Amino acid sequence: MSRKSEARRQVDKQLSFALYGAANRIMRMHRRFLEPLGLTFPQYLVMLELLETSPGSVGKIGVKLGIDTGTIVPLLKRMEQSGLISKKRDLLDERRVLVELTPAGQALQASVWAVADQVKSACQIRDRQADALRKELDGLARPVNPDGQVDTSS
Amino acid sequence: MSRKSEARRQVDKQLSFALYGAANRIMRMHRRFLEPLGLTFPQYLVMLELLETSPGSVGKIGVKLGIDTGTIVPLLKRMEQSGLISKKRDLLDERRVLVELTPAGQALQASVWAVADQVKSACQIRDRQADALRKELDGLARPVNPDGQVDTSS
Numbered sequence A, B: 001m002s003r004k005s006e007a008r009r010q011v012d013k014q015l016s017f018a019l020y021g022a023a024n025r026i027m028r029m030h031r032r033f034l035e036p037l038g039l040t041f042p043q044y045l046v047m048l049e050l051l052e053t054s055p056g057s058v059g060k061i062g063v064k065l066g067i068d069t070g071t072i073v074p075l076l077k078r079m080e081q082s083g084l085i086s087k088k089r090d091l092l093d094e095r096r097v098l099v100e101l102t103p104a105g106q107a108l109q110a111s112v113w114a115v116a117d118q119v120k121s122a123c124q125i126r127d128r129q130a131d132a133l134r135k136e137l138d139g140l141a142r143p144v145n146p147d148g149q150v151d152t153s154s
Helices: A003-037 A041-052 A058-065 A069-081 A109-122 A127-138 B003-037 B041-052 B058-065 B069-081 B109-122 B127-138
Strands: A085-089 A097-101 B085-089 B097-101
Touching (some): A003 A041, A003 A109, A041 A069, A058 A097, A069 A085, B003 B041, B003 B109, B041 B097, B041 B109, B058 B069, B069 B085
Antiparallel strands (some): B085 B097
């Protein structure tokens, strides 16, 4: 194995471990605050999103979470069954499905926002540092187009 | 709601989305290369780890992946059932369980390393950038101790 491919392997290895590890730790850090609300971590993210922009399109929420249709659909279905959200067709575009918070979902607003506060306090991270990190993560693991440009369309 | 807590909420929201999204994208990016090998993404990380250090302790692998005992045990059990790894007791410390690659697991070495090469090529990221990002992720979402120090013991 050449030195170059050895180095390439190391980069993928270390970054994959760091990213997977950090995502798991942040999910675990939220868990004890989310369990009393009956929410999983991805459901919490959907709640945060809809508390800001409701109704929201199913496709857009999936892209924001970095998950595909096969994963977002059952996730939203469970939230619908819990009575937190309801689905409706977009009147402007019949193919688009929108989701919005039900009154029961809206009622969780203060509790959901309190979770974000609690986690931020439990985590040692400064706002500016978090912002720089977020920007870098947003650009990560996006496929490169044949012309060498990063694909940010999805 | 105060401005300060509004800002705190935004930081947690944006960072959680960025981290969860990036982790999902990187897993999806690996998927098409891993499926032919019959490996999931966490199993791939275990393989990478054991190709470098075998045997490895179950606890240590869990910490590296950022997952707890309840998650690492079934993950390793499935890999044992697939014939990729075998378990043994640590002769120096009977309470520790070690895992090591079987000959069948070892035989996947070239294919597993090729995946890291392929993903690195598909991803537009420079080695130095990846290294800085990895360091930042490694420090993220670690609980703060009562004395204000980040807990890196786990």
